[in-house]
Each structure stands twice: as C-alpha cells, then as structure tokens.
Amino acid sequence: MSVTGTASDIASSESVPTSFGEFQPVGHVMVGLPTQGNVDALIDALHEAGWPPESLLRFTPGQSVEELQALVEGAGPLAGFGYEITLLRRYLELARNGYRWLLVKVDGTDEAAAAVQHARACHATLAVHYRRLVVEELL
Template sequence: MSHLTLEAVPTSFGNLKPVGHVLIALPDAASEEAFVAALQEAGISAEQISRITPREPVEELGEQIDKASGASGFGYEIVLMKRYLKLARQGCSWLLVKVDAAEDAQRIGELARRHEAASAVHYRTFVEEDLLP
C-alpha cells in the first residue's frame, strides 16, 4: 500500500479527478484497517490501494475548492469536493483504490457499504459514480 497526499491525486479543472479509481471515506482508522483487510481478501492487491494522508485534510480540500475553475461549479466534481471537505472535518480516513473494470468498482462499493463507509465514488473518464445509496 502506498501513501499519497491530496496534492498527488490527479485533478481536472482544479477538482479531484482520479480516473480509474474508487475514492473511499471511512469513519476512522480502525474502519480503514478492517476495510483494507477486506479488500485484500477480495483479491485487491496492496499495489492497488493508496492511503491518502493529507497534511491537513480540511486545509488542502479548502484550497482545492478555492482554486477550482469557475466551470467546475456546474459539475458534480465540486459537489463531491464539498462533500469530502465535510467528511474531512468529521475526521474520516481516505483510501484510493485502482480498478480495471466497472465490475471491480461495484465489488468495492459492496464492501464499502458493508463496512459503513461514509462515501465511495468511482471516477470514470466522463462521469463520477456514487457507489453508496
């Protein structure tokens, strides 16, 4: 498993846009550890999993929202970033999981639901898919 900062996560127009990944927010570090174990049991390799360790989640997300393009305000990306800011303020832990197919993202979404994740979003080229109801 690797460690990333929010600054290292790909963006588009100043918004988070890690295409080909699922971004998951978990309530705390213990939930994160249990979820990582479940991912690995489900066949997701450690190389596919990155822990996002922002220097200051609220500060970094706030900066990204402030720097986002005016055009981004019309898309779902800015809505997601504002959700992430709220979750960061609540102290959530973050994982970014590389997926090769939509089926993999759906499996991760099911695991996220069972592990009571606060958010799980699959980033595709043109659309972001919320994996939790």
C-alpha cells in the first residue's frame, strides 16, 4: 500500500530547523531529488522502513526556492565563510533547476546511512547529514 505524500510540507521558514538563525538541522539528512516522483518514492521507502510522517519535512516545489532564498538572505555576515551557507547556496541553485528536497530526521550515523541507502535507490543526487559538530556529504 502506498503512503505517498505523508510528510510535512515546510510552510514557513520558522518550521525549518535552525541554530542562532542559521540553517542547521542537526540530527537530519537533507536529500536532493530531481523529480517529485523520486520524492514520493523515497517517502514511501522511508515509511516502509519505519520512519513516521512527522520525521519527514518536504520542501514543495514552489516553497523550495522561496524558503532557501530566505535562508540564504537571512544568514549572518559570518555565515558567508561557512560550509553551511555554501551548502544552502548549492541547494538554492539546484532548487532553481527543479530539484525537490526532503529533510529526514535521523537518530545517529547508522540511521543516516540507512536513509541515504533508500535515497540512493530513489535517485537522490545529494544527501547531507547534519551532525552536532560535523556536516557530512553522504551522496
């Protein structure tokens, strides 16, 4: 049985995990997928693997560019030198080219690796794990 679409949409930048006003979703994997079909397939795969709907935040196509642009513009002056802002700019450029984004809550590196395995099977081309002190590209 398909459970497509059972993820929360990011309705406003207040719902995006931040730290000191910067995009910093610690305990999450940000996954970039080229089509909505890929997002739906990943949501289904993650639900089948035990992820509950509330652990998945989906940037809808219209929101992706708007939300990511707001995060880039809202970054503090020192953020311009950090890896996180570099990633945000990369996400924004991909979103402008039609990419969709899914933010997946994970509990540690093993669960992040499992989420990325599902993401890879659904044709994700980017997956970044935000850990407490490290931001790691997994795809």
